[in-house]
Amino acid sequence: MLAPSRSDKVSVKSLWLGPLEARVMDVMWERGESGVREVMPYVGPLAYTTVMTTMARLYKKGFLDRYKEGFSFVYRSRFTKEGWRRKCTEAFVDEYFSQSLGTDLLISTLLDTDQVRDESVLAELERKIRRKRKELEPG
8 A cells, every 4th residue: 555655745634534534544444445334333333325425535535445346346545544644744744834834833842742751752853853964964
Protein backbone atom coordinates (compact mmCIF):
# COMPACT_ATOMS: atom_id res chain seq x y z
CA MET A 1 0.00 0.00 0.00
CA LEU A 2 1.37 3.35 -0.98
CA ALA A 3 1.40 6.29 1.35
CA PRO A 4 0.46 9.57 -0.27
CA SER A 5 3.50 11.45 -1.48
CA ARG A 6 4.72 14.71 0.07
CA SER A 7 4.32 16.52 -3.24
CA ASP A 8 0.55 15.95 -3.30
CA LYS A 9 -0.62 19.13 -1.58
CA VAL A 10 -3.97 18.62 0.10
CA SER A 11 -5.94 20.57 2.64
CA VAL A 12 -6.33 19.47 6.23
CA LYS A 13 -10.10 19.42 5.70
CA SER A 14 -9.88 16.89 2.86
CA LEU A 15 -8.02 14.50 5.19
CA TRP A 16 -10.51 14.83 8.02
CA LEU A 17 -12.48 11.69 8.85
CA GLY A 18 -15.83 11.72 10.58
CA PRO A 19 -16.38 9.25 13.46
CA LEU A 20 -17.89 6.49 11.30
CA GLU A 21 -15.35 7.04 8.51
CA ALA A 22 -12.55 6.72 11.09
CA ARG A 23 -14.01 3.44 12.41
CA VAL A 24 -14.31 2.05 8.88
CA MET A 25 -10.74 3.07 8.04
CA ASP A 26 -9.45 1.45 11.25
CA VAL A 27 -11.13 -1.79 10.14
CA MET A 28 -9.69 -1.48 6.64
CA TRP A 29 -6.19 -0.83 7.97
CA GLU A 30 -6.50 -3.83 10.27
CA ARG A 31 -8.20 -6.30 7.89
CA GLY A 32 -6.97 -5.27 4.46
CA GLU A 33 -9.34 -6.02 1.58
CA SER A 34 -12.94 -6.24 2.69
CA GLY A 35 -16.46 -5.90 1.45
CA VAL A 36 -19.24 -4.04 3.23
CA ARG A 37 -20.52 -7.20 4.95
CA GLU A 38 -17.05 -7.99 6.35
CA VAL A 39 -16.71 -4.49 7.80
CA MET A 40 -20.19 -4.29 9.36
CA PRO A 41 -19.53 -6.38 12.52
CA TYR A 42 -16.61 -4.11 13.45
CA VAL A 43 -18.37 -0.75 13.19
CA GLY A 44 -21.45 -1.35 15.30
CA PRO A 45 -25.07 -2.22 14.70
CA LEU A 46 -25.59 -0.19 11.52
CA ALA A 47 -27.63 -0.76 8.41
CA TYR A 48 -25.85 -2.28 5.41
CA THR A 49 -26.66 0.84 3.38
CA THR A 50 -25.07 3.10 6.01
CA VAL A 51 -21.77 1.21 5.88
CA MET A 52 -21.98 0.92 2.08
CA THR A 53 -22.51 4.68 1.72
CA THR A 54 -19.64 5.41 4.10
CA MET A 55 -17.27 3.15 2.17
CA ALA A 56 -18.39 4.66 -1.15
CA ARG A 57 -17.73 8.13 0.29
CA LEU A 58 -14.26 7.04 1.42
CA TYR A 59 -13.64 5.74 -2.11
CA LYS A 60 -14.71 9.10 -3.60
CA LYS A 61 -12.49 10.96 -1.10
CA GLY A 62 -9.51 8.85 -2.22
CA PHE A 63 -9.05 6.82 0.96
CA LEU A 64 -10.13 3.50 -0.57
CA ASP A 65 -9.71 1.68 -3.87
CA ARG A 66 -12.33 -0.82 -4.99
CA TYR A 67 -13.07 -3.46 -7.56
CA LYS A 68 -16.23 -5.32 -8.45
CA GLU A 69 -16.60 -8.91 -7.32
CA GLY A 70 -19.95 -10.41 -8.28
CA PHE A 71 -22.65 -7.92 -7.38
CA SER A 72 -20.69 -5.96 -4.80
CA PHE A 73 -17.43 -4.08 -4.33
CA VAL A 74 -14.33 -5.18 -2.48
CA TYR A 75 -12.43 -2.26 -0.95
CA ARG A 76 -8.84 -1.75 0.17
CA SER A 77 -7.04 1.20 1.69
CA ARG A 78 -5.02 3.36 -0.69
CA PHE A 79 -2.42 4.03 1.99
CA THR A 80 -1.32 2.93 5.43
CA LYS A 81 -2.53 4.48 8.66
CA GLU A 82 0.98 5.85 9.20
CA GLY A 83 0.88 7.36 5.70
CA TRP A 84 -2.44 9.03 6.50
CA ARG A 85 -1.12 10.40 9.81
CA ARG A 86 1.97 11.77 8.08
CA LYS A 87 -0.15 13.39 5.36
CA CYS A 88 -2.43 15.00 7.99
CA THR A 89 0.56 16.38 9.87
CA GLU A 90 2.22 17.67 6.69
CA ALA A 91 -1.03 19.31 5.54
CA PHE A 92 -1.45 21.00 8.92
CA VAL A 93 2.12 22.31 8.95
CA ASP A 94 1.88 23.47 5.30
CA GLU A 95 -1.36 25.31 6.03
CA TYR A 96 0.07 26.81 9.24
CA PHE A 97 3.13 28.20 7.48
CA SER A 98 1.15 29.37 4.44
CA GLN A 99 -0.74 31.71 6.78
CA SER A 100 2.56 33.26 7.92
CA LEU A 101 1.91 32.55 11.58
CA GLY A 102 5.59 32.05 12.31
CA THR A 103 7.43 29.20 13.95
CA ASP A 104 7.52 30.35 17.57
CA LEU A 105 3.92 29.45 18.44
CA LEU A 106 4.09 26.08 16.69
CA ILE A 107 7.35 25.05 18.33
CA SER A 108 6.46 26.30 21.81
CA THR A 109 3.04 24.60 21.67
CA LEU A 110 4.68 21.34 20.60
CA LEU A 111 7.21 21.55 23.42
CA ASP A 112 4.52 22.41 25.98
CA THR A 113 2.47 19.26 25.32
CA ASP A 114 2.51 16.49 27.89
CA GLN A 115 3.96 14.03 25.37
CA VAL A 116 7.20 16.03 25.16
CA ARG A 117 7.89 15.72 28.88
CA ASP A 118 9.37 12.29 28.26
CA GLU A 119 13.18 12.37 27.99
CA SER A 120 13.16 9.92 25.07
CA VAL A 121 10.91 12.25 23.05
CA LEU A 122 13.26 15.18 23.69
CA ALA A 123 16.22 13.02 22.68
CA GLU A 124 14.44 12.05 19.45
CA LEU A 125 13.72 15.72 18.69
CA GLU A 126 17.37 16.57 19.25
CA ARG A 127 18.49 13.74 16.91
CA LYS A 128 16.13 14.94 14.19
CA ILE A 129 17.30 18.54 14.58
CA ARG A 130 20.96 17.46 14.29
CA ARG A 131 20.16 15.38 11.19
CA LYS A 132 18.31 18.29 9.58
CA ARG A 133 21.21 20.68 10.32
CA LYS A 134 23.60 18.27 8.59
CA GLU A 135 21.26 18.13 5.56
CA LEU A 136 21.27 21.91 5.36
CA GLU A 137 25.05 22.30 5.59
CA PRO A 138 26.61 23.44 2.33
CA GLY A 139 28.87 21.02 0.52
